[in-house]
Amino acid sequence: MDTTVLVIGGGWNGIKVSFELACAGYRIVLIESGTSIGGQAPYDHLASTSKQELSILLDRVKEDEGIEVLVSTRPVSLTGVPGDFHIRLEQHGQILEKATGAVVVALEAERVSMAEAYRLSPGENVLNQSQFEHVLASTKERGLPGGDGSKDVLFLVGLQQEGSPLVMERAMRSALEIQASEGCQATVLVGNVKLAEDGLESLYKQSREKGVLYFKLKGFPRIRQNGSNLRVGFFDGVLHGDVELTPDLLVVEEAIRPHPEIRDLARVLGVDTDAEGFFQADNVHYLPVRSNREGIYVMGPARRPCNLSHGWTDAQNAVLAVCHLLREGKRLVPKEKAKIHRGKCTICLTCFRVCPHGAIHWDNRAVISSAACQGCGICAGECPMDAIQLVDYRDDQMEAQILASTEKGVDGPQIIAFCCQNSAYEAGQMARLFGSSLPEGLQIIKVPCAGKVDVEYILTAFEAGADGVLVLACHKDNCKSQQGNTFAEWRVEDAGRMLEEIGMEKERLHFATIASNMSVEFVRITREMEDKLKELGPNRIKKQAAG
Amino acid sequence: MNQSSEENSQTQTPKKVLVIGGGIAGLTAAWELTRLNLDVELVERSSFLGGHAIQFCCKAADECQKCGACSVEKRLLEVIQEPRIKVCLRSELKGMNRNSRFSYTLSRQPLHIDPKKCTNCGLCFEKCPAPGAIFRGYSKNNVPLYAINEGKCLYFRDRSCTLCQDLCSEKAIDLDQEQGQISDEADAIVVASGFQAFDPVDKPRYGYGINKNLITALDLERMLREQGDVVRPSDNKAPKKIAFIQCVGSRDHKLGHGFCSQVCCAYAMRMAEAIRHRHPETKVSIFYMDIQNCGKNFSKFYKRCKDSIRFVRFMPGDIFQGDQDQLILFYGDEKDGHAVREPFDLVVLSVGIMPGSSNAGLADMLKLDLDEHGFFSFADPLDSTSTSQPGIFLAGTAQGPKDIADSMAQAGQAARRVGQYLGICFGNSTTY
Ligand SMILES: Cc1cc2nc3c(=O)[nH]c(=O)nc-3n(C[C@H](O)[C@H](O)[C@H](O)COP(=O)(O)OP(=O)(O)OC[C@H]3O[C@@H](n4cnc5c(N)ncnc54)[C@H](O)[C@@H]3O)c2cc1C
Numbered sequence: 001m002d003t004t005v006l007v008i009g010g011g012w013n014g015i016k017v018s019f020e021l022a023c024a025g026y027r028i029v030l031i032e033s034g035t036s037i038g039g040q041a042p043y044d045h046l047a048s049t050s051k052q053e054l055s056i057l058l059d060r061v062k063e064d065e066g067i068e069v070l071v072s073t074r075p076v077s078l079t080g081v082p083g084d085f086h087i088r089l090e091q092h093g094q095i096l097e098k099a100t101g102a103v104v105v106a107l108e109a110e111r112v113s114m115a116e117a118y119r120l121s122p123g124e125n126v127l128n129q130s131q132f133e134h135v136l137a138s139t140k141e142r143g144l145p146g147g148d149g150s151k152d153v154l155f156l157v158g159l160q161q162e163g164s165p166l167v168m169e170r171a172m173r174s175a176l177e178i179q180a181s182e183g184c185q186a187t188v189l190v191g192n193v194k195l196a197e198d199g200l201e202s203l204y205k206q207s208r209e210k211g212v213l214y215f216k217l218k219g220f221p222r223i224r225q226n227g228s229n230l231r232v233g234f235f236d237g238v239l240h241g242d243v244e245l246t247p248d249l250l251v252v253e254e255a256i257r258p259h260p261e262i263r264d265l266a267r268v269l270g271v272d273t274d275a276e277g278f279f280q281a282d283n284v285h286y287l288p289v290r291s292n293r294e295g296i297y298v299m300g301p302a303r304r305p306c307n308l309s310h311g312w313t314d315a316q317n318a319v320l321a322v323c324h325l326l327r328e329g330k331r332l333v334p335k336e337k338a339k340i341h342r343g344k345c346t347i348c349l350t351c352f353r354v355c356p357h358g359a360i361h362w363d364n365r366a367v368i369s370s371a372a373c374q375g376c377g378i379c380a381g382e383c384p385m386d387a388i389q390l391v392d393y394r395d396d397q398m399e400a401q402i403l404a405s406t407e408k409g410v411d412g413p414q415i416i417a418f419c420c421q422n423s424a425y426e427a428g429q430m431a432r433l434f435g436s437s438l439p440e441g442l443q444i445i446k447v448p449c450a451g452k453v454d455v456e457y458i459l460t461a462f463e464a465g466a467d468g469v470l471v472l473a474c475h476k477d478n479c480k481s482q483q484g485n486t487f488a489e490w491r492v493e494d495a496g497r498m499l500e501e502i503g504m505e506k507e508r509l510h511f512a513t514i515a516s517n518m519s520v521e522f523v524r525i526t527r528e529m530e531d532k533l534k535e536l537g538p539n540r541i542k543k544q545a546a547g
Numbered sequence: 548m549n550q551s552s553e554e555n556s557q558t559q560t561p562k563k564v565l566v567i568g569g570g571i572a573g574l575t576a577a578w579e580l581t582r583l584n585l586d587v588e589l590v591e592r593s594s595f596l597g598g599h600a601i602q603f604c605c606k607a608a609d610e611c612q613k614c615g616a617c618s619v620e621k622r623l624l625e626v627i628q629e630p631r632i633k634v635c636l637r638s639e640l641k642g643m644n645r646n647s648r649f650s651y652t653l654s655r656q657p658l659h660i661d662p663k664k665c666t667n668c669g670l671c672f673e674k675c676p677a678p679g680a681i682f683r684g685y686s687k688n689n690v691p692l693y694a695i696n697e698g699k700c701l702y703f704r705d706r707s708c709t710l711c712q713d714l715c716s717e718k719a720i721d722l723d724q725e726q727g728q729i730s731d732e733a734d735a736i737v738v739a740s741g742f743q744a745f746d747p748v749d750k751p752r753y754g755y756g757i758n759k760n761l762i763t764a765l766d767l768e769r770m771l772r773e774q775g776d777v778v779r780p781s782d783n784k785a786p787k788k789i790a791f792i793q794c795v796g797s798r799d800h801k802l803g804h805g806f807c808s809q810v811c812c813a814y815a816m817r818m819a820e821a822i823r824h825r826h827p828e829t830k831v832s833i834f835y836m837d838i839q840n841c842g843k844n845f846s847k848f849y850k851r852c853k854d855s856i857r858f859v860r861f862m863p864g865d866i867f868q869g870d871q872d873q874l875i876l877f878y879g880d881e882k883d884g885h886a887v888r889e890p891f892d893l894v895v896l897s898v899g900i901m902p903g904s905s906n907a908g909l910a911d912m913l914k915l916d917l918d919e920h921g922f923f924s925f926a927d928p929l930d931s932t933s934t935s936q937p938g939i940f941l942a943g944t945a946q947g948p949k950d951i952a953d954s955m956a957q958a959g960q961a962a963r964r965v966g967q968y969l970g971i972c973f974g975n976s977t978t979y
């Protein structure tokens with residue numbers, strides 16, 4: 001096992017996590033596609049002590065012998081398994097090869113001016129937030145741009161995007177600063193004042209006390225830009241009337257967008273992004289810093305817009321994750337969770353395509369990495385040759401369990417419920433423990449993920465005499481293996497069609513989703529099934545067998 | 548910086564950390580600390596682990612809405628299965644002395660139910676004649692699952708009943724168990740004592756406690772979790788019109804609460820969506836000042852909510868009693884400002900996150916500072932777990948309002964900082 005860690009992104013988050021990982025005893029390769037590390041100032045407002053902290057940090061990272069910094073460098077490909085990845089990097093047209101135990105992605109976010117979205121052409125009297133901050137910092141003494149009359153400054157925030165506390169804080173701070181200048185008036189037109197961050201409500205209050213005006217708009221204002229002439233009109237919900245302003249200067253908000261390299265990088269690393277293009281699928285199981293692949297962690301603004309303090313919280317969590325994965329570099333061989341039967345495998349690539357954790361790689365044949373495999377069994381369920389078996393949930397074991405669960409005679413309908421261990425199984429246990437009244441004929445069969453439930457299991461259950469079968473999975477977006485629930489639902493649909501073909505009511509088979517903490521839902525779903533089965537009467541296959 | 552990792556090699560007795568508070572922050576800190584080869588003493592004041600968040604419902608509609616409630620369930624299971632975490636329920640810190648380590652004293656209220664003997668059969672809970680004297684934890688992962696409320700138990704009133712003790716075949720109940728004290732030492736401390744939800748009695752205009760159909764969001768969380776559905780407390784019928792009032796206790800400068808609770812917009816929208824998923828005909832209105840973000844891709848989520856929920860930018864003042872146990876809200880119309888009077892079947896107060904009741908006492912014992920609002924204040928602006936005391940770190944809402952995900956992340960950070968403070972270093976420093 002390799003105890004080098006590759007850190008991608010030489011902004012303040014990448015620098016921090018490199019430093020912390022080095023403190024924890026790992027060797028670091030820190031790569032940055034730009035020409036230097038720590039080049040850009042952090043997005044958020046920093047105390048002067050924090051600014052000092054940053055420069056000390058940068059020096060220490062540059063001096064540390066355990067940290068190799070590679071600028072103008074991009075990753076090209078990644079192979080191998082957690083603990084032993086091989087990464088190919090490109091630097092000035094040259095390919096470098098590195099071995100690394102884990103990867104931490106710490107790219108910064110991008111700030112994009114929204115002037116265009118506001119249909120404004122940037123100019124002397126239309127600046128974006130960054131430009132305005134720059135002006136504030138550099139021309140304090142000389143006064144504001146736009147000549148002598150430039151005293152009314154209007155900020156536009158959260159009208160063309162939802163915005164965030166990050167964007168809000170910057171506008172509020174600039175407004176406060178302007179308001180403090182002799183004869184200046186700062187006004188903020190805003191959608192929702194985003195204050196869900198420590199200290200922002202106080203800042204908001206302070207700015208209003210100092211005279212900054214806030215108008216909360218429900219729609220988009222009418223903006224007319226005619227050379228140096230600016231007119232902004234809107235309906236005000238407090239005054240209940242139209243207001244027209246003629247500011248000397250407009251300051252337009254910026255959007256915080258995913259780093260432009262994320263798309264390519266996601267492909268190279270084989271990890272998921274969200275709908276906005278940030279890293280990490282929108283799934284609570286991955287929080288804070290996990291990706292869908294073991295050994296690859298995503299942090300800070302690489303996974304969502306955030307300030308430096310939150311980014312550094314992620315950095316510490318990434319260190320924990322790396323420590324847990326790599327330890328001292330001599331980890332015990334991880335337990336094997338899934339096995340491929342070489343004789344049965346026809347090299348169809350199905351498993352390789354479906355594994356949500358990138359745990360299957362290709363080495364003339366399909367190979368499962370024990371370190372990366374999460375044991376969900378999606379591959380086993382999808383393999384057309386039944387060549388894959390989970391060690392703890394072999395098909396023969398499952399079959400035996402299904403057969404055993406229909407042996408006992410019960411009064412009511414026999415229901416077999418295949419329950420994902422992460423959700424339905426827990427909810428079922430809770431219902432039992434709380435003494436809820438569950439159907440008498442209910443048999444719970446635990447599966448590692450609903451994605452393990454084979455069409456075969458469902459059919460076996462009916463053949464064995466079950467009157468009804470439930471497949472209970474995690475809610476959409478809550479599957480630890482991302483799509484296990486979707487696979488399960490498809491298989492239930494397939495099995496349902498097969499049942500219909502042999503003349504069985506498809507209502508006997510039901511797919512539902514549930515969370516681990518909802519025992520009442522478990523009771524409801526199983527009882528509804530029982531009621532339905534009472535109406536339908538016993539399973540005909542069973543009747544035939546009995547007769 | 549790559550010092551030898553030998554000082555923490557497994558052959559030495561592992562170092563120990565005291566974690567104060569067993570909510571999601573304390574649970575996560577404890578769990579992460581054990582993964583750094585540290586032992587943990589986890590102290591919880593109440594009878595159950597899990598804090599507020601273990602009481603929350605799943606808010607999934609068509610799909611998971613990422614409220615994080617199920618993560619708490621999972622973390623609790625991991626904690627109770629981890630032998631390196633010693634749990635002390637019904638216990639509180641009474642004193643702390645700093646020598647080379649931290650020597651501390653805990654006072655321990657009797658549990659009366661022996662977790663080692665109890666089989667969770669529930670007989671005591673079922674048979675107890677005094678309402679509320681035996682109560683159950685919210686999660687199956689609470690050990691023991693039941694607890695005795697001395698304030699309601701007949702034995703503690705006049706010794707007239709020992710039914711549960713007599714019935715329990717495992718002899719797990721001991722009503723005479725006495726309160727105790729534990730003195731021990733730790734190498735570091737994590738303060739994760741959480742928050743208290745705003746008590747709307749402190750805002751008498753709403754008349755909380757008078758009309759049954761005026762509930763808090765915490766009441767609603769518990770109702771959805773325990774009953775799986777929403778009903779009007781007055782008649783147990785499904786409410787057709789529900790109003791949420793946001794910022795109850797938060798962003799309220801009159802009360803001195805100059806902070807946003809950061810979670811109420813999120814839970815209100817998610818619960819409203821969950822309710823509408825079950826009952827699409829139910830009309831939900833949210834009265835608000837500003838809607839705050841949550842989670843990933845918030846603008847899409849908010850847009851979806853706006854399609855099904857009515858958002859009214861107005862904070863209603865007094866709440867009046869209407870006919871048929873309805874509640875009347877008055878608010879200004881957003882277009883022309885004229886007063887609107889509207890009845891609702893159920894009004895939910897989105898109560899905020901207030902500083903914990905034990906903050907002052909803990910701050911005093913541990914020599915920590917509180918901020919202007921009464922949360923623990925952090926020393927380094929770029930590290931919200933830091934305190935003025937080396938070896939003591941903060942996690943979760945003890946430090947300030949935040950959601951489950953952020954509490955967990957901060958707890959991870961605190962664990963890592965403890966590891967750093969205790970010189971824990973894993974990497975294979977001998978290779979170079
Ligand atoms: C109505 C409501 C709904 C919410 N819904 C959501 C949601 O859907 N999603 C979400 O992410 N967040 C939600 N939140 C926020 C969520 O509750 C918090 O983020 C989370 O509970 C914080 O966990 P914690 O561990 O910091 O605090 P707590 O949950 O308060 O836990 C602290 C624990 O410490 C114990 N304790 C206190 N003092 C002491 C002491 N002196 N000694 C020993 N133990 C002590 C307490 O008994 C408690 O068990 C909601 C909040 C509210 C009010």
Ligand code: SF4
Binds near residue numbers: 357360380
């Ligand atoms: S069991 Fe799941 S994680 Fe393991 S190889 Fe198969 S699909 Fe991948």
Ligand code: SF4
Binds near residue numbers: 610
């Ligand atoms: S809505 Fe909340 S409790 Fe339900 S599955 Fe999603 S995160 Fe878990």
